[in-house]
Amino acid sequence: MLPSFSYLTGHLGFRGTIKNSPADFVVTEIEVPKHLLRDAQAEPPQKTSEAPPEQSSQCLRPPKKLRTEPPSPCNGPELNSGPGEASVLDSLLGKPMSELLSQFACDLKDVWDSGNNGDARTGEFSLGPVPEKKNRADLHSAIRQEFPFLVTVTKGNEMIVKGNSDYRELCQLVTEKETSNFFKFLDAKIENSTFSFEPDGNKEHRKVVHHFINRKFGKLLETKSFTVTDVSDQPNMSIMVRFREKSWSRKRSAGGCQEKQDLYTAFTLQKENLETLEAIGFLAAELGVLPSDFSYTGIKDKKAITYQPMVVKKVTPERLKEIGSKMEKKGMRIHNIHSACQHLRLGQLKGNHFDIVVRDLKHHSHDSSADLKERISEAMENVETKGFVNYYGPQRFGQGQNVQTDQIGLALLNEKMVKAVKLFFTPEDTDDPVNNAKRYFLQTEDARGALAMLPEFKVREKMLLRALNRYGVNHDGCTKGWLNIPHSMRIFYVHAYCSKIWNEAASYRLKIYGSKVVEGDLVFSEENNESVSLNDKVHVVTAPEESANKYSINQVVLPMVGHSIRYPSNKVGQWYHERLSKDELQMCKFRVSPLQLNIPGCYRPIVKNVQNLSYFLEGCEKGIEIEDNHLNESKVSLHISFDLDPSCYATVCLREIMKCDF
Structure with a gap:
């Protein structure tokens, strides 16, 4: 390895x-942040003796692996959300700022609970400048889901957090739990979803609640009272809230659902002895959608039993349930099926x-x-x-394969498109339909014939062969072939090459310097300033800092090669340049324009x-x-x-x- x-x-x-x-290698993805899989009508979790009562239907652990998480530092139902949102705020704000925000929220609740109107200290809280619009949208959504009693506003690029007066007013009319759930429902904006308040036999009180919602949210919501059976099996009345139909013609708000035609279904995929992309190929072929309609947060081991969240576009929960028995024959099981609002992204993994x-x-x-x-x-x-x-592990490179993924990535970086295609179709030493089709293609360059030999689930190979059949097995044809597969799959190979270089650099760094932090090493700055670029957060260790042993090996990072990173200013930096020259990449800009690939690079902790x-x-x-x-x-x-x-x-x-x- x-x-x-x-x-x-x-x-x-x-x-x-x-x-x-x-079964000797079980991998369970730790819970996805809930605000990324909001669902006002999700299936209730199946009850097991091991599951704690607060575990949501979005728990991704197998039933016997459920674990409780430490409680939130503040009291009240709206602060006892799962650990996902807190981790999202940590990643968006940095842990120190996230902790300050949590303290502001706790202080504000204390003031409200005491009956005061607040003071200067608890009136509002600044998150500082957040120049990227996408980051502001993510923050708005994450904060509203974690703290429904807060609102966020933007002044220029500065984000301000303050108490939600509407939340506080509704708390005077209904329970805090109902208020918290109502505002989460309101923020999620899931089409056709409804929210119901607890049964209420007081007509005058229901009238006040109706008036409050219509006064504050009448353009977006409508309410009606309907008959329900309460806990005593007695008839009672309850207020139901739903979104007005015209509201769905508008563009979605940040973090909300897309327009009416967009449909997302979330689920947990359990797979055994299958690659993640191979499993997606099976699912896509059976459901009649593209592999690019699936999203996930990371690639899982093949020779293992793995559990991971996924979201598929253009498929209903009912349709996904229908294929369950067929997928079991392929080594997959589908759990936790429910509606979602948006795709997952690579890197959202906790x-x-x-x-x-x-x-x-x-x-x-x-x-x-x-x-x-x-x-x-x-x-x-x-x-x-x-x-x-x-280090990056063997599955990053295709362990045991005749051609590893980093070799294809190197060919793509060198813009050797035909070589990359032939490496991609290099067969393993086995006699099966997939490898026979690859063998046939390399011998004949007959893309149409190879296409007919491939099983349906080999989606990437089929996408590439269709383009090669149309455009030819030459430089331009192979370029169009690579463009015919999803961007995430194209860049996967380039990232594999970058990972290989990182592994070699880490080993070299430890061989020459050991665990001592030396002059020229790179460490992340401890300053929590979200407005600076990634490179500005990387600090080059000085000679006095080395002498003072200011940093530990746990703080040292090494660059993943790309066009926007800096290298160590010691022997390790020189090693990078020599290593890239060896692969004819000394002049590489780490942008492969013909394939729409842009590799800025990043930094990875060495330990x-x-x-x-x-x-x-x-x-x-x-x-x-x-x-x-x-x-x-x-x-x-x-x-x-x-x-x-x-x-x-x-x-x-x-x-x-x-x-x-x-």
């Missing part, structure tokens, strides 16, 4: 095998939870220790304390930490002991559970723990 690459920690480790079966079994436990051949349990304990404690090198690490030896719990440097591997296995941040790889973490490649 990462041959001869550097390690961070110094323990000896141990040997073992992973992924003996998909993190992943892993449950892994390591079998065939042994010492390394150079290790003379008699106590393997001690080796395992030492390795776990070391990595939990110090972290691991944040990451594992969270919530736990483990046990299964056989040892049953009285089976490790003796004489040997282990009855058929009976003893190591079970490991942990969480990782987005874009971190469990196989890389295991490599650091065990000190071996897989």
Whole structure:
């Protein structure tokens, strides 16, 4: 996987095998922020004995893996939202500013609860300048969903947060829980959705509520009273609110639903022994939509059981439910189907939870220790304390394939379009319809014939072959072929190449400097100024800072190559330039205009930490002991559970723990 690459920690480790079966490697995507999957009419969660009552239907953990989250620091139903929104605000504002906003919200509620009208300290709160319109829209939406009793306004580029007087007024008429849910319903703006207040037998009181809503939101909403059965099985009256039909002719507001023809359905995809893109190919073929109609937040392992959120466009929840049994035959299950408002985006991932079994436990051949349990304990404690090198894992590059994805990415960066196509169609050493079709195409360049040989679910290959059949297997034809597949798939290959270079750079950095932070290293600035560019947040370590040991290795970042990044000003920076020259990219602008690819680059921490690490030896719990440097591997296995941040790889973490490649 990462041959001869550097390690961070110094323990000896141990040997073992992973992924003996998909069930030995279970990946569960940590919850998606709720405001990205708003749904006023979502299915209620299935009740299980393990599920806490506050768990929403958007929980993405398998039933036996549900975990509760720490409570919000403020009291009241509107502040007890799930952890997703808080993480979104942390990412949009930075943690210090996000915490100040939460404190402002708590202070404001305290003032309201005491019956005061507020003072200068709690009147409003400035988030500072937010120059990007898209960022302002995301902030407006995230803050309203996390704190329904707040409103956000923009003055120039500055964003101001203050209390929502309409919220406070409605709180005087109905319960705070009803008020909070009403404003979330109002903000979501989901077509054909309705909201109902609690049953209310007081006609005069209902009249006051009707008048309030019509006075404040009459252009957008309409209300009516209808008969319901209350908790005592007695007839009662309730107020129902819905959106006026004419409101749907307007463009959506920030964070709201698109126009009437847009339809999104969210679900959790459970897959086994399938690549994410392959699974999408199966789903798209069965549903009669394009792979680009699916969105997700990250690629998951193939040889594993994985759970991840997805959103599909132009498909109803009912249609998705219909194909469930067919998809089970392909190694997929579809859970948690419900309406949504918008697509997911790559990078919205909060993190992943892993449950892994390591079998065939042994010492390394150079290790003379008699106590393997001690080796395992030492390795776990070391990595939990110090972290691991944040390499990209093997699935980023197509582990075990004759042609890896980074090779295709390099050809695209060099604008060698024909070479990239032929690398893409290089077959594996197996005799099956897919690889026979690829083999035939490379031998004959007969795109039409190869197209007829391919199964329907091979959507990317078919898209490319259709264009090649029309335009020819030459430079221009291959360029049009690449343009015929979705942008996210085109840039995936280029990102794979950039990831390979990052891995090599990280290993080189640790080999020459170790864990010491040296002059010329790059670290992220601790200043929380959202208005500055990414490069302005990167600080170059000075000689006095090196002498003072001002920074730790956990703060060091390395650039992912691109057109808008800076390089370290030490030997590592020189290494980057020499390495790109080796691949004939010394003059590369990291913009492939013919393919509409733009690669600005970014920064990645060289070291990451594992969270919530736990483990046990299964056989040892049953009285089976490790003796004489040997282990009855058929009976003893190591079970490991942990969480990782987005874009971190469990196989890389295991490599650091065990000190071996897989």
